[in-house]
Amino acid sequence: MASIQPARPASLAVVLVLLMGAVGCSSAGTALESTSDPAVAPTSAPPNPPPPSSTPLTSATTVDTSTTTASSIIATTVTVATTVTVATTEPPPADPLDWDGTRYDFGNVMQAAATTDSGVKIGFDRYQIYDTVGNLIEGSEIRDEPLIYANTDVAFENHNERLREYKLAPDASIEVLSNIDAICDGMFETQQEVEPSYERMTPAELVSLSANGDDLAPPGFIGIGQDAVTFDDRGLVTRLVFLSSC
Numbered sequence: 266m267a268s269i270q271p272a273r274p275a276s277l278a279v280v281l282v283l284l285m286g287a288v289g290c291s292s293a294g295t296a297l298e299s300t301s302d303p304a305v306a307p308t309s310a311p312p313n314p315p316p317p318s319s320t321p322l323t324s325a326t327t328v329d330t331s332t333t334t335a336s337s338i339i340a341t342t343v344t345v346a347t348t349v350t351v352a353t354t355e356p357p358p359a360d361p362l363d364w365d366g367t368r369y370d371f372g373n374v375m376q377a378a379a380t381t382d383s384g385v386k387i388g389f390d391r392y393q394i395y396d397t398v399g400n401l402i403e404g405s406e407i408r409d410e411p412l413i414y415a416n417t418d419v420a421f422e423n424h425n426e427r428l429r430e431y432k433l434a435p436d437a438s439i440e441v442l443s444n445i446d447a448i449c450d451g452m453f454e455t456q457q458e459v460e461p462s463y464e465r466m467t468p469a470e471l472v473s474l475s476a477n478g479d480d481l482a483p484p485g486f487i488g489i490g491q492d493a494v495t496f497d498d499r500g501l502v503t504r505l506v507f508l509s510s511c
Contacts, residue, residue, distance in 0.1 A: 361500025362386065363429040367404040371411040371421065373490040374505065375428060377468075377475035384435070385468040387502070388428040389494065392421040411493050414461065414508040415448045421491065431494065434501035439466040441507045449511035463506070 376388035393401040394411060401422060413420050433439075440463040451459040466474075495504040 360432060362432050364431060364496060364500030365404060366500075367407070368496055369407045369410055370404060370431075370494040370496070371407060371413070372423075372425070372492060372494075374492045374494075374507070377471045379472055380432065385433045385437075385472060386430050387433065387471075387505070389431055389492075390423065390428055391425045392423050392491070393425075394421040410495060410504075410506075412461075412506065412508060413491055413493075414442055414510065415445065415452060416510045420510075431496075431502050432500075433468055433505070434497060434503050437468065437502050438504045439468065439471055439507075440464070440505070441466055442509055445509045445511070452511065466507075 372392040373390040393403040443464040444462045448459045451457040493506045
């Protein structure tokens with residue numbers, strides 16, 4: 266009878282071959298995975314986000330502080346500039362003496378004298394003048410510079426009982442009508458109108474003229490003085506005009 270023992274070694278060989286093949290496949294798979302291109306590697310899950318940091322808050326705080334500091338600097342600069350402007354625009358004080366707020370006055374300059382602060386003041390005899398409808402007006406009622414000259418009748422009255430003292434501005438203009446004779450000749454002889462002309466006088470000359478007589482009518486004037494005065498907003502005389510009648 267034939268024996269079946271020789272067949273068992275063949276089955277064992279087949280099993281060994283299969284096991285060796287499985288081991289080979291596993292090694293090949295491992296080698297492929299280790300030599301694969303990183304660019305085609307399977308996408309992995311993103312890493313966990315880093316824990317919150319306090320750096321952004323610190324940066325924001327720095328920006329806010331910088332803005333506040335810049336604003337404070339600008340505000341301080343404006344305040345200093347305003348203070349300087351107010352200090353430089355303050356007007357100097359003035360002593361208006363007997364000025365009563367009028368813009369113009371009309372009358373006779375009787376005296377002139379130097380003041381202790383190197384200025385000049387005048388003693389003024391106020392007149393009342395007739396307006397266009399025959400009413401007597403004076404002081405603040407006079408709306409225009411009262412340049413009255415070459416008149417043949419009495420254009421004013423004097424109801425004043427005292428002299429007023431007015432102070433001249435440092436740059437006051439003092440003018441004297443210089444061609445009254447030519448104006449009067451034109452009115453009565455040649456019937457030609459002659460425009461008035463004026464000569465300038467300094468405050469020192471005015472004081473000197475006052476020292477030589479009681480009435481400040483400049484030389485050559487006819488009749489009593491009839492002088493026009495203009496004031497600024499502080500009550501100082503800015504223009505003084507000596508006029509005369511025919």
